[in-house]
Every structure is written in structure tokens, then in C-alpha cells.
Amino acid sequence: MTAAIEIPIEPIATSKLKGMNLENLPFGKHFSDHMLEADFINGQWTNISIKPYAPMSLSPSLAALHYGQAIFEGIKAYKDQHSKPFIFRPYDNFLRFNASAERMQMPTVPAEVFMDGMMQLIKLDQDWIPSFPDHSLYIRPFMFSTDEMIGVRPSDTYKFMIILSPTGPYYSAPMRIWVEETYVRAVSGGVGYAKAAGNYGGAMYATAQAKLKGFDQVLWTDPIEHKYVQECGTMNVFFIIGNKAITPGLEEGTILGGVTRMSVMTLLSEMGLEVEERNLGMDEVLKAHQEGSLREVFGTGTAATISFIKELCYKGDSLCFDTDKWTVAPTLKKNLAAIREGRMPDTHGWMVPVS
Numbered sequence: 572m573t574a575a576i577e578i579p580i581e582p583i584a585t586s587k588l589k590g591m592n593l594e595n596l597p598f599g600k601h602f603s604d605h606m607l608e609a610d611f612i613n614g615q616w617t618n619i620s621i622k623p624y625a626p627m628s629l630s631p632s633l634a635a636l637h638y639g640q641a642i643f644e645g646i647k648a649y650k651d652q653h654s655k656p657f658i659f660r661p662y663d664n665f666l667r668f669n670a671s672a673e674r675m676q677m678p679t680v681p682a683e684v685f686m687d688g689m690m691q692l693i694k695l696d697q698d699w700i701p702s703f704p705d706h707s708l709y710i711r712p713f714m715f716s717t718d719e720m721i722g723v724r725p726s727d728t729y730k731f732m733i734i735l736s737p738t739g740p741y742y743s744a745p746m747r748i749w750v751e752e753t754y755v756r757a758v759s760g761g762v763g764y765a766k767a768a769g770n771y772g773g774a775m776y777a778t779a780q781a782k783l784k785g786f787d788q789v790l791w792t793d794p795i796e797h798k799y800v801q802e803c804g805t806m807n808v809f810f811i812i813g814n815k816a817i818t819p820g821l822e823e824g825t826i827l828g829g830v831t832r833m834s835v836m837t838l839l840s841e842m843g844l845e846v847e848e849r850n851l852g853m854d855e856v857l858k859a860h861q862e863g864s865l866r867e868v869f870g871t872g873t874a875a876t877i878s879f880i881k882e883l884c885y886k887g888d889s890l891c892f893d894t895d896k897w898t899v900a901p902t903l904k905k906n907l908a909a910i911r912e913g914r915m916p917d918t919h920g921w922m923v924p925v926s
């Protein structure tokens with residue numbers, strides 16, 4: 572990385588923290604004092620600044636609002652046992668952000684803006700990192716096209732921003748999952764591997780339909796046969812079958828390669844499981860369930876870390892699991908939290924100090 576650039580800071584007059592309790596805040600509803608902003612104009616990043624978090628004024632013809640050139644990331648910062656701030660694997664998110672940018676015909680963001688900007692913003696707002704167990708500061712970098720022109724073409728100008736949201740434990744009760752066979756999230760050759768805004772808007776109808784049927788989320792399947800599992804809502808999915816942990820591979824470009832997924836694969840193999848990244852058909856899942864070798868099913872992602880799946884509804888049949896008897900997913904959840912909060916040694920160099 573090149574030397575850190577000095578980013579001008581316009582500090583907030585009075586911190587919103589005064590009189591505020593950071594315990595048990597709901598996800599994504601409260602924001603810290605400051606935000607980072609940068610503009611891409613004439614082929615370069617400029618106007619990089621940190622300023623008070625505030626509403627913005629945007630033109631009704633803003634390109635992003637019409638054609639969806641918009642991408643984002645989700646990262647978390649924690650405090651260790653000595654109240655020192657750390658960020659979990661931010662460089663992996665930086666690389667993924669730029670992969671999303673390229674797929675959406677947007678400019679990449681240099682490390683001096685993304686990484687150094689994030690560091691300086693968090694350093695300034697580090698008092699916003701809650702130090703209660705299972706709490707964190709959620710970091711949301713995002714970029715959108717800003718040309719004021721309603722023609723369908725890549726924008727010439729873009730805005731990159733980072734906002735911060737303190738968040739409490741993301742209690743997710745074990746989920747009931749609808750295996751989706753009508754609607755699809757991603758196809759090979761599409762944008763499924765990118766954290767592009769439209770992927771999430773496009774998934775909401777199917778998710779709402781599943782909720783009407785009493786389920787919490789959908790398990791997406793492949794667009795051709797509706798047979799191979801993809802992802803569970805906005806989480807990667809793992810199946811523990813016998814001594815194997817199986818998760819769909821990334822080569823088809825339909826899966827969002829999660830940083831949690833990567834970390835969980837490492838921890839699983841350290842726990843002595845055989846990790847396989849490959850196509851997994853629902854027929855194989857059903858067979859394993861009938862034979863009694865399907866032990867655990869769970870989702871992984873930054874927001875909830877590990878979410879247990881207690882039921883899979885497929886073609887009218889329910890596969891149910893007694894999550895109280897599980898050992899793998901609860902251990903993963905516990906160890907990941909301990910590493911992040913500095914209660915367990917970080918042997919992989921995942922925790923990057925804010926400096």
C-alpha cells in the first residue's frame with residue numbers, strides 16, 4: 572500500500588454519542604458522527620473528505636437512481652479486551668468491492684481512498700464501536716453513479732462513501748427456509764458474484780412470497796434445473812454431511828464469495844472437517860438426510876455471522892433439524908466471536924488494527 576494520504580476532516584460540532592447508549596441497537600438504524608466522501612471526476616478520485624453524517628442533495632436525473640450502477644460492502648470493526656479498535660479482514664472486502672466495480676463498469680477505488688479513508692474515519696469515530704459482547708461497528712462503503720443524465724450508458728462521474736453504524740447482537744433464531752424453485756437470484760454470466768444493489772432489490776419479491784408462506788428466507792437454487800443450491804438469502808450456505816463441510820463453489824459466478832465463508836472454511840478444516848467447494852444438488856441433500864448423515868445446515872455472512880437453519884422445505888416436504896444437538900455451527904459462531912473480540916488468539920492475521 573502507498574503512504575496514507577491526509578484526508579481533510581470537518582468535525583461535527585457536538586457528538587451525537589452524548590447521552591446515547593450503544594447497547595443492543597438494532598442493525599443499520601443508527602449512524603456515527605462522520606462519513607467519508609470522494610468523487611470520481613475527469614477520470615480521477617478527488618474531493619476526498621470526512622465530514623458530519625448528513626443527508627445529501629441529489630439531482631432527480633442522477634444516473635444511479637435510474638439504471639442502478641451502485642455497489643456496496645459490509646465490514647465490521649470490533650474492540651479487543653484492551654479497548655483497541657480492529658477491523659475484520661477489510662482488505663478482502665476492498666478487493667471484492669473493486670471486483671464488483673469492474674463488473675458494473677464503474678471505476679475501481681484505490682487503496683489510499685478505500686483503506687486509508689476507512690482507517691481514518693474509524694479512528695475518528697472509534698468511540699462508536701460498542702465494547703459489549705457480540706456488538707460491533709458495521710462499516711458500509713458504497714459507490715454510485717452521479718451523472719445527471721437519463722441516457723443508458725456508464726456514468727462519467729461517481730461518488731464513493733463510507734458510513735458507520737453501531738450494532739448490537741444480530742439475534743437470528745434458527746431459520747425456516749423455503750427452497751426456491753421459481754425465482755432465481757443469479758445466473759452464470761450475470762452479476763451474482765458482485766455486491767451490486769440490484770441483486771438485493773431483485774430478491775425481495777421471492778423472499779416476501781416465502782415469508783407469506785411462513786418461512787424466514789429462501790434457499791436459492793440454480794436457474795436451469797432448480798436443483799443445485801446457491802445461497803440462503805444474502806448468506807453463503809454450508810451443509811455438514813458426515814465429516815464433510817460442503818459449500819457451493821465460486822467458478823460459475825453465481826455465488827457472492829463471502830469473507831465469512833472464507834473464514835469459516837479455514838476454521839472448519841482446522842476443526843478436522845473436510846471442506847468441499849462444489850455443486851451440491853438437493854437430491855444429494857435429501858439422500859444424506861434420509862441416511863442420517865446430514866448433520867447441520869447454516870448460513871454465513873458479516874451481519875449475522877452464522878445463522879442456523881432448522882428447516883428446509885423442498886417440494887412440499889420438510890427436512891427438520893434439532894439445532895440444540897449441533898456441535899459444528901455453534902463452535903464456529905463462538906470461536907469467530909472470540910477471535911473478533913480478542914478473547915482468542917488471532918492466528919490468521921484477520922484482525923487489522925486501526926492506526
Ligand SMILES: *Cc1c(COP(=O)(O)O)cnc(C)c1O
Pocket residue numbers: 645766802804805806807827828829830831832871872873874
Ligand atoms: C454479502 C453477502 C454474503 C456474505 O458475505 P460476507 O463477506 O461474509 O459478509 C453472501 N451472499 C450475498 C448474496 C451477499 O450479498
